[in-house]
Amino acid sequence: MTLFRSTTLPVLALVSMLAGCDMLGIETPEKRSGEGKAIGAACRHAGRAIEDCYTLNAKGDKSAIYAGWREMDDYMRENKLEPVIPVIKPEDLKPKPKPKPKPKPEGEGDDGGAKADAGADEKPAKKASGH
Template sequence: MKRRFALAVLPLLAALAACDQLGIDDPVKLAAAREAEGRAVGSACRHAVRAIEDCYALNPKAPKAAVFAGWREMDEYMRENKLEGVAPVVPRTEPGKRDEDEDEAPAAKSGAKKSH
């Protein structure tokens, strides 16, 4: 009787152990991933010589405490090892502003299509 019960319960236990494969999110794992991502964002901002306020503005969905912790850890690491930051190569554009190239591109295309 015990053996039958064990055989009946075994697939149930296996199914419960595979919750990740079923797409059920574990809140603890999600919180840890969010924390780690926030720290990574903060350390990347510090390495890119960005102020913490800029980092918050560029990453509004990242948890501020985690971003600050990552920024501070990278700052300490860079100071201890006398490392210089790396300036970002891609310029930051304001969301409301457009580049002049974008404004001129449609005019150039329409001018090229016209024939006199």
């Protein structure tokens, strides 16, 4: 009975740590496979060729992408579904460079010179003496 008690706690600790892997962002083969199948199915539903899907998702698991693409293809054929044409093209997904701000003409600031005019009527503050 002592052996059972001494091994139970470490085993439970190990199981609980492994169960939290998904929360930590650690990729498991099941997670990668599921994501790949979803990507493949989405590509097929959007009418993309499998080669285009591989190109657009280079980091994905190709076998999982193909499995998802193939399953969606069978489903669409059985139910006589047409592909949904994507509105956003792959070129539109690339980040565009931000335009550089134009330099402001000299003498023009954000306040339009209001600071210089506002301080002209005010008297300078007196310094407190340390006596």
